[in-house]
Amino acid sequence: MKKTAVVVFAMLSWLMFGSFSNKLGPDSSVEIRVVVKGISPLSGNIGLLLFKSKEGFPGERDKSVMQAKIMVKSSSVEHLFSGLSPGRYAVSIVHDANNNGKLDTNFMGIPKEGYGVSNDATNMFGPPRFEDASFLLGSQNKAIQISVKY
Numbered sequence: 601m602k603k604t605a606v607v608v609f610a611m612l613s614w615l616m617f618g619s620f621s622n623k624l625g626p627d628s629s630v631e632i633r634v635v636v637k638g639i640s641p642l643s644g645n646i647g648l649l650l651f652k653s654k655e656g657f658p659g660e661r662d663k664s665v666m667q668a669k670i671m672v673k674s675s676s677v678e679h680l681f682s683g684l685s686p687g688r689y690a691v692s693i694v695h696d697a698n699n700n701g702k703l704d705t706n707f708m709g710i711p712k713e714g715y716g717v718s719n720d721a722t723n724m725f726g727p728p729r730f731e732d733a734s735f736l737l738g739s740q741n742k743a744i745q746i747s748v749k750y
Contacts, residue, residue: 628669631682633743634691636746639675639714640750646670646698650681651690654730658717672697690717690733707744714748 636646649664652682656663670677695714704712715749721732735744 622718630684630686630737630739631680631741632684632689632691632737633741634679634681634693634718635676635743635745636670636678636693636716636748637676637745638748639672639677639695640748641697642672642674644654644672644695644699644713646672646677647694648679649692651692651730652687657730657733658727684737686738687736688734689718689737690730690735691744691746692733693717693746693748711750714750716746716748718744718746720747 618653632650634648639646646669646702648668648670649658649661650666651663652665653663661667666677666681668681670679693714693716696703697713698704703715706712717728717733718735719733721728723729723732735742
């Protein structure tokens with residue numbers, strides 16, 4: 601389990617590196633509003649990844665369709681992913697509280713900073729599965745909420 605936890609949270613640590621991009625087409629028009637709640641301490645930033653398939657979920661930035669980084673100023677933050685096409689999506693987040701560009705873990709690989717996924721999905725042995733964290737985006741805008749786990 602230690603090895604799995606290390607791998608999971610090492611994958612999530614990429615959130616604070618690199619530029620953020622949109623890999624979806626310009627003809628898309630649906631939005632997902634993500635509200636991240638339960639942030640503490642009020643420092644650092646929240647990194648978000650949007651996935652359209654299980655490939656790379658939850659932590660491979662280069663396999664996500666969109667990314668964002670939001671400075672923490674209160675116990676909740678919001679981000680709007682726009683220009684999306686209908687389909688199945690999942691979101692993962694990391695709270696880089698000390699703004700050092702990585703998800704800090706203890707000697708066993710257990711995170712010392714916050715993380716979470718859509719549907720507040722969990723998995724006892726490893727990262728949450730895309731199937732558990734995913735939701736359907738139809739032709740109407742959607743709002744989701746993620747509670748940060750510490």
